[in-house]
Amino acid sequence: xxxxxxxxxxxxxxxxxxxxxxxxxxxxxxxxxxxxxxxxxxxxxxxxxxxxxxxxxxxxxxxxxxxxxxxxxxxxxxxxxxxxxxxxxxxxxxxxxxxxxxxxxxxxxxxxxxxxxxxxxxxxxxxxxxxxxxxxxxxxxxxxxxxxxxxxxxxxxxxxxxxxxxxxxxxxxxxxxxxxxxxxxxxxxxxxxxxxxxxxxxxxxxxxxxxxxxxxxxxxxxxxxxxxxxxxxxxxxxxxxxxxxxxxxxxxxxxxxxxxxxxxxxxxxxxxxxxxxxxxxxxxxxxxxxxxxxxxxxxxxxxxxxxxxxxxxxxxxxxxxxxxxxxxxxxxxxxxxxxxxxxxxxxxxxxxxxxxxxxxxxxxxxxxxxxxxxxxxxxxxxxxxxxxxxxxxxxxxxxxxxxxxxxxxxxxxxxxxxxxxxxxxxxxx
Numbered sequence: 464x465x466x467x468x469x470x471x472x473x474x475x476x477x478x479x480x481x482x483x484x485x486x487x488x489x490x491x492x493x494x495x496x497x498x499x500x501x502x503x504x505x506x507x508x509x510x511x512x513x514x515x516x517x518x519x520x521x522x523x524x525x526x527x528x529x530x531x532x533x534x535x536x537x538x539x540x541x542x543x544x545x546x547x548x549x550x551x552x553x554x555x556x557x558x559x560x561x562x563x564x565x566x567x568x569x570x571x572x573x574x575x576x577x578x579x580x581x582x583x584x585x586x587x588x589x590x591x592x593x594x595x596x597x598x599x600x601x602x603x604x605x606x607x608x609x610x611x612x613x614x615x616x617x618x619x620x621x622x623x624x625x626x627x628x629x630x631x632x633x634x635x636x637x638x639x640x641x642x643x644x645x646x647x648x649x650x651x652x653x654x655x656x657x658x659x660x661x662x663x664x665x666x667x668x669x670x671x672x673x674x675x676x677x678x679x680x681x682x683x684x685x686x687x688x689x690x691x692x693x694x695x696x697x698x699x700x701x702x703x704x705x706x707x708x709x710x711x712x713x714x715x716x717x718x719x720x721x722x723x724x725x726x727x728x729x730x731x732x733x734x735x736x737x738x739x740x741x742x743x744x745x746x747x748x749x750x751x752x753x754x755x756x757x758x759x760x761x762x763x764x765x766x767x768x769x770x771x772x773x774x775x776x777x778x779x780x781x782x783x784x785x786x787x788x789x790x791x792x793x794x795x796x797x798x799x800x801x802x803x804x805x806x807x808x809x810x811x812x813x814x815x816x817x818x819x820x821x822x823x824x825x826x827x828x829x830x831x832x833x834x835x836x837x838x839x840x841x842x843x844x845x846x847x848x849x850x851x852x853x854x855x856x857x858x859x860x861x862x863x864x865x866x867x868x869x870x871x872x873x874x875x876x877x878x879x880x881x882x883x884x885x886x887x888x889x890x891x892x
Contacts, residue, residue, distance in 0.1 A: 514791035517670050517677070520618030522785055524662055524778045526650045530823060533769070538753035538760070548745050551715060552752060552763070553585035556770035557606065559779060559809035560665050568669045568788050572721040574686070575607060575669060577712035581704070582608040587661045588647050590638045602634035604656065605664030609671060617667050619657035629695065662777050684728050706734065713738035718746045719813070756822045767811045768819040768833045774809045775872065783807045808871040808884045818852060818887065825873060829888040836883040842868040842876060849887045860889040
């Protein structure tokens with residue numbers, strides 16, 4: 464006699480099949496999610512650098528607004544934008560750029576910053592002012608002004624040029640027209656001329672300066688002679704370009720304690736000492752500056768931290784990963800891929816406070832607090848330290864937790880080491 468089929472067995476097999484089916488679906492879903500998350504942690508882009516001479520543009524960079532560009536207003540600062548205090552305090556926000564470029568081309572620290580303070584301080588959209596008797600400037604542009612013809616010779620894309628001379632008044636007119644057409648929007652301007660991009664502009668000025676030094680004689684005051692070739696101004700003593708750069712450099716070095724090269728002549732050292740003494744007041748005044756960032760009051764450290772974060776918009780991390788000039792020359796012009804382990808966070812070493820509000824928020828209204836890793840720090844100890852600090856300051860934020868310790872790009876800080884800059888994601892209660 465045949466056995467009767469047990470319906471409970473059919474139900475069991477049906478459930479087993481459904482469980483297997485859901486396991487496949489969930490497994491696929493988790494793999495997709497894992498791949499998506501993993502792709503955030505690994506930079507899949509492989510950049511190849513092909514440098515044969517100092518005149519080769521090392522990399523293409525663009526502008527994308529990742530960090531919101533906020534309104535900056537001064538509370539306690541000189542409104543004279545040509546004053547030394549104004550020039551230096553605003554130029555120092557570009558320190559992550561000048562540091563990286565100086566290291567790339569073995570240029571003494573703060574020389575590019577001093578040139579920026581002399582040229583046009585801080586604004587990448589500001590060309591040379593109109594010359595006397597003319598409505599337009601002569602075509603020099605960039606954070607450290609460089610002529611259109613030289614920018615072209617050093618591999619940068621420029622607006623159309625109308626002469627091979629350093630002064631190109633028609634080009635200057637075109638710069639003004641382009642600025643107005645693009646409404647001073649850097650995302651649009653960089654498509655027309657690389658000098659609007661702060662990193663590419665400073666890099667080009669650095670390469671031009673290195674080329675000038677290579678063409679001047681070596682030895683005592685070689686960098687002073689390079690400045691003469693760079694500016695094409697040959698006046699002597701305090702009325703010439705080089706003295707003004709020395710004055711800014713001496714003043715800035717007084718703030719940072721970086722040293723000058725040791726191959727200057729006695730007269731140059733005398734000028735350096737005089738400039739340091741004359742402008743020593745600026746170091747103290749920097750700590751007293753107050754600002755509004757989108758109408759939030761802030762101190763100078765917070766001002767610098769906001770602009771340090773803003774470097775994401777200009778792809779400074781991508782630039783920091785490429786080989787130095789010396790390494791490129793050693794490769795004999797071969798295409799060299801950039802290694803993925805060159806993940807470096809741009810840093811403004813002037814920021815001294817332990818936790819600094821960057822004035823940055825995400826869509827969930829987490830606020831980023833900057834922190835520099837100390838010896839023996841762990842993500843958990845950093846979050847505990849932040850929570851303890853918060854309790855002493857009106858206990859405004861929910862407990863941070865070690866999962867809220869993130870990198871420059873808001874991604875979880877999986878590993879940290881001494882000297883790294885990380886951020887605490889803090890949300891108000």
